[in-house]
Amino acid sequence: MSFDAAFQNQNFKSVGTRPLRPDGVDKVTGRARYGADFNMPGQLVARVLRSPHAHARIVAIDTARAAAVKGVKAVITAADLPDLSNGDKALFNILDNCMARTKAMYDGHAVAAVAAIDEKAAKQAMKLIDVEYEVLPHVVDVDAATEPDAPILNDAVFTTGIDPAPTTASNVANRSEFGHGDVEAGFADADVIVERSYRTEQTHQGYIEPHACVASCNPDGTADLWVCTQGHFVFRQNCADLLGLEVSKLRVTSSEIGGGFGGKTHVWAEPVALALSRKAGRPVKLVMSRDEVFRASGPTSATSIDVKIGATKDGKITAATATLRYSNGPYADIWAELGAMTSFACYDLKNVKTVGFEVLVNRPKVAAYRAPSAPMAAFAVESAIDELAQKIGMDALDLRIRNAASEGTRSSYGPVYGPIGIGPTLEAAQAHPHMTAPLGTNQGRGMACGFWFNFGGQTCTDLNVNADGTVTLAVGTVDVGGSRASLSLVAAEELGIDYQDVKAVVADTGTLGYNDMTDGSRGTFSSSMATISAARNAIAVMRQRAALTWDIPVEDVYWEDGHAKAAGAKYGNLAPLSVKEIAAESGNTGGPIAGHSELVADGAGVSFATHICDVEVDPETGATSVIRYTVIQDAGKAVHPAYVEGQYQGGAAQGIGWALNEEYIYGEDGRLQNPGFLDYRIPVCSDLPMIDTQILEIPNPNHPYGVRGVGETSIVPPLAAIANAVSNAVGVRMSHIPMSPPRILAALSRQKGE
Amino acid sequence: MSSIAVSTTINGDDVEFLCRADETLLDVLRNRLGLLGAKEGCGTGDCGACSTIVDGRVVCSCLVLGAEAEGRTIETIEGMANGSELHPLQAKFIEHAALQCGICTPGFLIAAKALLDVNPEPTEEEIRYWLAGNLCRCTGYDKIVRAVQDAALEMRGERA
Ligand code: FES
Ligand code: FES
Numbered sequence: 060m061s062f063d064a065a066f067q068n069q070n071f072k073s074v075g076t077r078p079l080r081p082d083g084v085d086k087v088t089g090r091a092r093y094g095a096d097f098n099m100p101g102q103l104v105a106r107v108l109r110s111p112h113a114h115a116r117i118v119a120i121d122t123a124r125a126a127a128v129k130g131v132k133a134v135i136t137a138a139d140l141p142d143l144s145n146g147d148k149a150l151f152n153i154l155d156n157c158m159a160r161t162k163a164m165y166d167g168h169a170v171a172a173v174a175a176i177d178e179k180a181a182k183q184a185m186k187l188i189d190v191e192y193e194v195l196p197h198v199v200d201v202d203a204a205t206e207p208d209a210p211i212l213n214d215a216v217f218t219t220g221i222d223p224a225p226t227t228a229s230n231v232a233n234r235s236e237f238g239h240g241d242v243e244a245g246f247a248d249a250d251v252i253v254e255r256s257y258r259t260e261q262t263h264q265g266y267i268e269p270h271a272c273v274a275s276c277n278p279d280g281t282a283d284l285w286v287c288t289q290g291h292f293v294f295r296q297n298c299a300d301l302l303g304l305e306v307s308k309l310r311v312t313s314s315e316i317g318g319g320f321g322g323k324t325h326v327w328a329e330p331v332a333l334a335l336s337r338k339a340g341r342p343v344k345l346v347m348s349r350d351e352v353f354r355a356s357g358p359t360s361a362t363s364i365d366v367k368i369g370a371t372k373d374g375k376i377t378a379a380t381a382t383l384r385y386s387n388g389p390y391a392d393i394w395a396e397l398g399a400m401t402s403f404a405c406y407d408l409k410n411v412k413t414v415g416f417e418v419l420v421n422r423p424k425v426a427a428y429r430a431p432s433a434p435m436a437a438f439a440v441e442s443a444i445d446e447l448a449q450k451i452g453m454d455a456l457d458l459r460i461r462n463a464a465s466e467g468t469r470s471s472y473g474p475v476y477g478p479i480g481i482g483p484t485l486e487a488a489q490a491h492p493h494m495t496a497p498l499g500t501n502q503g504r505g506m507a508c509g510f511w512f513n514f515g516g517q518t519c520t521d522l523n524v525n526a527d528g529t530v531t532l533a534v535g536t537v538d539v540g541g542s543r544a545s546l547s548l549v550a551a552e553e554l555g556i557d558y559q560d561v562k563a564v565v566a567d568t569g570t571l572g573y574n575d576m577t578d579g580s581r582g583t584f585s586s587s588m589a590t591i592s593a594a595r596n597a598i599a600v601m602r603q604r605a606a607l608t609w610d611i612p613v614e615d616v617y618w619e620d621g622h623a624k625a626a627g628a629k630y631g632n633l634a635p636l637s638v639k640e641i642a643a644e645s646g647n648t649g650g651p652i653a654g655h656s657e658l659v660a661d662g663a664g665v666s667f668a669t670h671i672c673d674v675e676v677d678p679e680t681g682a683t684s685v686i687r688y689t690v691i692q693d694a695g696k697a698v699h700p701a702y703v704e705g706q707y708q709g710g711a712a713q714g715i716g717w718a719l720n721e722e723y724i725y726g727e728d729g730r731l732q733n734p735g736f737l738d739y740r741i742p743v744c745s746d747l748p749m750i751d752t753q754i755l756e757i758p759n760p761n762h763p764y765g766v767r768g769v770g771e772t773s774i775v776p777p778l779a780a781i782a783n784a785v786s787n788a789v790g791v792r793m794s795h796i797p798m799s800p801p802r803i804l805a806a807l808s809r810q811k812g813e
Numbered sequence: 814m815s816s817i818a819v820s821t822t823i824n825g826d827d828v829e830f831l832c833r834a835d836e837t838l839l840d841v842l843r844n845r846l847g848l849l850g851a852k853e854g855c856g857t858g859d860c861g862a863c864s865t866i867v868d869g870r871v872v873c874s875c876l877v878l879g880a881e882a883e884g885r886t887i888e889t890i891e892g893m894a895n896g897s898e899l900h901p902l903q904a905k906f907i908e909h910a911a912l913q914c915g916i917c918t919p920g921f922l923i924a925a926k927a928l929l930d931v932n933p934e935p936t937e938e939e940i941r942y943w944l945a946g947n948l949c950r951c952t953g954y955d956k957i958v959r960a961v962q963d964a965a966l967e968m969r970g971e972r973a
Pocket of ligand 1: 852853854855856857858859860861862863864873874875876
């Protein structure tokens with residue numbers, strides 16, 4: 060049945076309300092089961108041995124002594140995970156990251172693993188694995204890695220995207236370029252030009268739940284995996300590929316997930332747990348420690364970015380360029396490319412060019428982190444825009460409004476925009492009382508804008524109408540922050556029934572068709588589209604059942620307010636049939652009633668936000684505190700506004716931590732010095748003020764309810780908003796994130812020395 | 814290694830267990846007693862996901878040895894509701910959407926309960942400093958603080 064995804068305006072009854080979430084009670088009583096809360100009979104405990112070196116050749120590994128420890132049931136190395144990648148480079152990189160093959164590429168890279176009957180035996184065995192390393196020169200800094208004399212991580216990497224193709228290996232894996240117009244001509248037309256370089260340090264997603272799984276390879280060749288993941292179908296594919304299983308033989312169940320923010324979109328330990336289980340012939344539980352989470356899972360890129368923007372005296376931007384170098388860890392990905400695409404997405408520019416370089420360094424493989432790559436680019440661009448406004452003598456907000464993209468603008472990364480929210484968020488900021496509230500000594504106000512694409516993707520959903528008229532909704536996108544509530548609202552809306560009568564569950568890979576990850580802010584966008592489609596299919600079935608009951612043609616039955624109704628005066632005395640009534644008769648009218656939906660959710664509407672923030676800088680210590688914060692963002696349509704606000708607030712808080720405090724600190728030896736929450740300090744309750752939110756709703760034309768993704772854009776503006784606020788508070792322009800107290804103090808004393 | 818026999822009170826019930834000398838209270842709760850509500854976010858006392866109340870004080874159960882439970886009174890998240898009646902803090906956390914992923918929630922509820930036990934009328938600042946030992950990466954704390962304020966109000970009987 061063809062599905063019309065076009066936006067249709069309507070008066071919503073369920074969507075837009077704030078009911079209690081269905082998984083709330085489990086989560087406040089401690090009953091909800093997360094990755095580490097699952098156990099199987101006879102399960103073994105796994106531990107992973109990790110490289111203490113940033114870069115080292117693995118000369119030999121001898122596991123004999125470890126395997127002989129009493130209680131040890133399996134010891135594995137890369138040899139137990141043979142290379143089945145068959146020329147698929149991306150798959151090989153996943154494999155190599157899960158278990159180092161010829162070289163350890165970063166401090167924390169897995170080199171071997173054990174499974175034992177208890178923690179004690181496992182730990183003892185770990186000490187008895189003999190690894191002979193040949194330590195190699197390393198490089199962890201994104202700029203140093205591009206120097207001609209830098210140690211090369213991978214001899215087989217030659218920069219792609221440049222012509223002619225280079226003949227020597229490089230740590231720069233790829234060059235990408237976006238833009239249009241003639242930037243040289245544009246700069247020639249400029250009265251004022253700002254040209255600056257910026258740096259941001261590497262941060263971690265910082266989910267409170269470490270990666271955890273239970274793997275069970277069974278004697279009949281099937282396998283089960285219970286895991287905290289943002290995408291159990293993708294994990295199934297990756298694990299099956301790496302272990303040589305058919306996907307149907309591997310059933311993956313996603314547990315409740317204790318935060319992911321992109322970091323749980325990649326397999327790290329799951330293939331290792333499966334390989335251990337296969338070798339030991341018993342279930343294996345693998346839970347990463349916090350130290351391992353920091354050293355060996357998901358940080359975002361460190362970056363070095365150059366920006367140049369020119370404008371006329373009256374504030375029209377004539378040209379803009381950015382060169383972005385993003386660290387990738389040891390494996391090439393598209394992080395700089397995403398940065399290059401997002402850099403100037405907020406603006407309507409005649410001449411724009413961005414160039415991204417993917418840089419390999421001896422740090423953990425970079426994983427997506429909420430609007431991946433956009434916050435750093437926005438930090439650079441939005442800082443430069445502020446400075447440009449100062450130079451012109453124009454209000455920074457007015458300058459942004461003057462140059463904001465709008466419907467019909469050709470974006471800096473290519474596509475032409477439909478209806479978008481950047482202008483409205485800026486105008487809402489202008490009208491917001493926060494903008495005119497008084498400020499005290501050493502206080503300053505800053506603002507910045509942010510953009511994220513939002514993803515759609517493959518989605519499959521089942522909607523079953525039970526005999527009592529309640530509805531079970533099975534979705535395949537993991538619920539990372541309330542989506543079961545949102546999707547239940549959507550099902551209730553479309554069917555015209557009560558929210559309380561819908562129960563949404565996240566189905567495992569054995570019971571539902573393929574679904575892409577919950578990433579790119581796609582969870583509610585895509586699965587709500589699939590839910591609407593499934594509900595419409597169920598309605599079609601219910602109309603047929605009503606037609607059968609009434610013995611009239613189905614074309615004469617329409618659906619309204621949760622009821623099948625007979626059209627036309629000739630059926631005047633037929634009382635409408637409710638879902639409950641139709642369901643009660645289903646056994647006699649053709650059996651169970653269900654609506655199924657499989658689709659590719661296209662047209663995820665792009666998302667824009669404007670943030671306003673006030674800071675106070677202590678000139679004695681350089682410490683900065685955020686004293687007021689406002690998030691204004693377009694949601695398209697806020698399905699469950701409380702959880703939309705939560706996304707806005709959570710992203711802002713992560714951005715604040717990134718801006719002021721969080722960073723990976725490496726020693727000369729290339730080892731991570733702060734792999735714990737004590738030294739890698741994320742914002743705590745006393746660090747933050749209330750975070751005010753304003754939800755704008757500019758409908759996405761490509762979704763029946765106008766929904767856009769909301770999860771990620773909120774982390775994009777804070778870095779720049781805070782940097783701009785610091786500049787306005789104490790007059791120093793911070794070009795290096797995080798703006799930790801020592802960096803601010805140094806800037807203040809440089810300023811005094813001038 | 815020989816095990817240690819421990820007698821303690823957990824959520825009002827007498828409980829006896831055996832543990833090794835190096836096992837933490839968190840290990841015992843999760844691995845021996847099946848009380849999985851306390852979570853291990855760090856194992857080093859930095860995240861508060863493992864918060865429990867021991868003799869009226871909030872502790873990180875990852876920093877307490879199982880053997881130290883001997884003779885003490887322990888409250889965990891599993892004992893917070895009165896049967897099927899949620900504690901006001903639990904109800905307010907759901908009502909205010911004070912959880913997203915929810916992994917931090919048991920720890921916050923335990924810590925907040927300990928706060929309201931000693932200070933039924935905390936200011937926003939007192940709430941923020943009291944809860945500063947509990948990390949939440951999802952919410953930005955705004956809705957958590959509001960939920961605690963609202964629960965305190967309700968528990969004082971100032972609003973139904
Ligand atoms: S697990 Fe105990 S404080 Fe983090
Ligand atoms: S709700 Fe996810 S860490 Fe607090």
